[in-house]
Amino acid sequence: MTEHAVIARRSFLAGALAVLGLRSPASAQEPAESAARASAQDASGRASGTWRHALTLLGEPKYGPDFAHFEYADPKAPIGGLVRLGSQGGFDNLNMIVNGLKGDLEGGITQIYDTLMEDSGDEPFSSYGQLAEAVRIAPDGMSVAYRLRAGARWHDGKPLTVEDVIWSFDTLKANSPFYAAYYHSVGKAEATGEREVTFRFTEAGNRELPQVLGQMQVLPKHWWTGTDASGKARNPTETTLEIPLGSGPYRLAKIDAGRYAIYERVADYWGKDLPVNRGRNNFGTVRFEYFRDGSVLLEALKGDLYDFRSENIARNWATQYDDFPAVKDGRLIKEEFPGRGTGIMQAFVFNLRRDKFKDERVRRAFNLAMNFEEMNRQLFYGQYSRIDSYFYGSELAASGLPEGIERAILDSVKDKLLPRVFTEPYRNPVNDTPDAVRANLRQAVGLLKEAGYELKGGQMVSKATGEPLTVEFLEFQNVFERVILPFAAQLKLIGIQSSVRVIDQAQYQNRLRAFDFDITTSNWPESLSPGNEQREYWGSVSADKPGSRNIAGIKDAGIDALIEKLIFASDRETLVAATRALDRALLSHNYVVPQWSSPVTRTVRWNRFGRPAVLPKYGSSGFPTTWWYDEALAAKTGAPR
Numbered sequence: 001m002t003e004h005a006v007i008a009r010r011s012f013l014a015g016a017l018a019v020l021g022l023r024s025p026a027s028a029q030e031p032a033e034s035a036a037r038a039s040a041q042d043a044s045g046r047a048s049g050t051w052r053h054a055l056t057l058l059g060e061p062k063y064g065p066d067f068a069h070f071e072y073a074d075p076k077a078p079i080g081g082l083v084r085l086g087s088q089g090g091f092d093n094l095n096m097i098v099n100g101l102k103g104d105l106e107g108g109i110t111q112i113y114d115t116l117m118e119d120s121g122d123e124p125f126s127s128y129g130q131l132a133e134a135v136r137i138a139p140d141g142m143s144v145a146y147r148l149r150a151g152a153r154w155h156d157g158k159p160l161t162v163e164d165v166i167w168s169f170d171t172l173k174a175n176s177p178f179y180a181a182y183y184h185s186v187g188k189a190e191a192t193g194e195r196e197v198t199f200r201f202t203e204a205g206n207r208e209l210p211q212v213l214g215q216m217q218v219l220p221k222h223w224w225t226g227t228d229a230s231g232k233a234r235n236p237t238e239t240t241l242e243i244p245l246g247s248g249p250y251r252l253a254k255i256d257a258g259r260y261a262i263y264e265r266v267a268d269y270w271g272k273d274l275p276v277n278r279g280r281n282n283f284g285t286v287r288f289e290y291f292r293d294g295s296v297l298l299e300a301l302k303g304d305l306y307d308f309r310s311e312n313i314a315r316n317w318a319t320q321y322d323d324f325p326a327v328k329d330g331r332l333i334k335e336e337f338p339g340r341g342t343g344i345m346q347a348f349v350f351n352l353r354r355d356k357f358k359d360e361r362v363r364r365a366f367n368l369a370m371n372f373e374e375m376n377r378q379l380f381y382g383q384y385s386r387i388d389s390y391f392y393g394s395e396l397a398a399s400g401l402p403e404g405i406e407r408a409i410l411d412s413v414k415d416k417l418l419p420r421v422f423t424e425p426y427r428n429p430v431n432d433t434p435d436a437v438r439a440n441l442r443q444a445v446g447l448l449k450e451a452g453y454e455l456k457g458g459q460m461v462s463k464a465t466g467e468p469l470t471v472e473f474l475e476f477q478n479v480f481e482r483v484i485l486p487f488a489a490q491l492k493l494i495g496i497q498s499s500v501r502v503i504d505q506a507q508y509q510n511r512l513r514a515f516d517f518d519i520t521t522s523n524w525p526e527s528l529s530p531g532n533e534q535r536e537y538w539g540s541v542s543a544d545k546p547g548s549r550n551i552a553g554i555k556d557a558g559i560d561a562l563i564e565k566l567i568f569a570s571d572r573e574t575l576v577a578a579t580r581a582l583d584r585a586l587l588s589h590n591y592v593v594p595q596w597s598s599p600v601t602r603t604v605r606w607n608r609f610g611r612p613a614v615l616p617k618y619g620s621s622g623f624p625t626t627w628w629y630d631e632a633l634a635a636k637t638g639a640p641r
Helices: 014-020 106-112 162-175 177-182 209-214 294-302 314-319 360-369 372-378 404-412 434-450 478-493 505-513 533-538 557-567 572-588 631-637
Strands: 054-056 082-088 117-119 126-129 132-137 143-148 186-193 196-201 250-256 260-265 285-291 308-310 332-338 343-350 453-456 459-462 470-475 497-502 519-526 592-594 600-606
Touching (some): 082 294, 082 308, 106 250, 143 209, 162 196, 177 533, 196 209, 285 294, 294 478, 343 360, 360 434, 360 478, 360 592, 404 557, 404 572, 434 453, 470 505, 478 497, 533 557, 533 572
Parallel strands (some): 470 519
Antiparallel strands (some): 117 126, 250 260, 308 600, 332 600, 343 519
């Protein structure tokens, strides 16, 4: 993990995952079984064939139809107790339709909603029925049908219906930039039985779509189309602090906007005995505490104001804990968990919508100026490596020159790509010696001159307009200033004046939605099976949609073409090759200045919690999803306040 908060994806405590720096919003896992296994559609339009309990790409799912629970979940785990999670920032909205799956999805609001399927944490490409008891795919790959469980219900006791699923799909796709891109190839959802919903696709061969749809949070139509306590009609397109109705293992019990959110376990939760849920969601109460300042957030952990921290700041890991009394006596535990099954790009991101960043040579000059090696020595205690791929840390990362299937994929869109994609492996500049630093700065100045700038009076100015090249770094964490300031000092050496603006998280998210920034830090966590979310990350279709994850504003025909090659890959080998081809093309444009990463997730926790003997293979520690409150440990450590 890294020095910046990771935007997380769905599942229990999605908000907590964002707080803890785990999986990402949009990293879809791998698609459905081969359509060849299904038989033809019947006259009613239903996708006929065998109903299945799971979706997977590679062979057969690990768990059979009668499995009792996931291996990494302990069905004998005690239920109850309190876990407190800390977060920097605040919240002013509980409407996930508006928020989508952004980092400002405060308080893990998605944990109150169930999904059609639940992803397995020890398989890279499988999911199993939750709201849906079974799924089947049409033989032509043009639709998928889900059959809902008869007992599924909302917290108000009303049954969860096909109409809820259809309304959720239509509303999310119409109002969320993320879902609009994610479900781009889904034409409609329709009822094809009393408990059966079928999604029709607009294109064949998108093998990920069935599983993508299984990840959708289902929302209560009757609640959203009703009225609030004052009689006002609810509007799913507006922000709200009204506590929403859910169907999941937790309900939101109490909030104080910007300060805390308290979730309580639903004792009569309809799905508590499902195989995908046994041994999970064990805490009786989950409390989110919000802090405006990163330094205060750290001290709040030491002061026992919350329980678990994913330590994304190398300096803190190296200097802030070992001499702390609670660490010495074992009440506060430092532990590293391997980061498995994911890749990541974290970077300084240019806003390509601004003219000064449209020239690739300008963007490369910024990379040449950044002295990562010195940062790593002085700031990060040597704990990081430089990211050199949009899929860094996984088998999907491009390396060397393209060969075989990857080369053939690139050749098929050669006229849309930069020539260097075929001849030059991507490399970040290395500033490991004074001579290397000087050489890279000279190269940066040369590129800026080629791009139409010149040095005048120590400032880099446009030859055409005389305007100086200045930039503002936009952040919401004060701790990131210490990273940007050395970078700013290097930029000053080549005549670029820069400033840092740190604002609160709500303002920060609003400015990102409006693309109102020069440079910011962002990240894109990736699963081992990228797919439809790549349109949202890098595709032209999302570049100008407010709130999209295409923060940079990338609009490139070659990138678009390679995204489609990836989405429609017919097998694993082709998917890997297409992903590497996309990676290579993205890197060639220097859209970002890559930052740094570590192969482990560093965590600090108060010693009050038990965990299963087996942790999920993918997803690091599994905290807090499969952990529990341990009374014996808490008695030694002290109960949480």
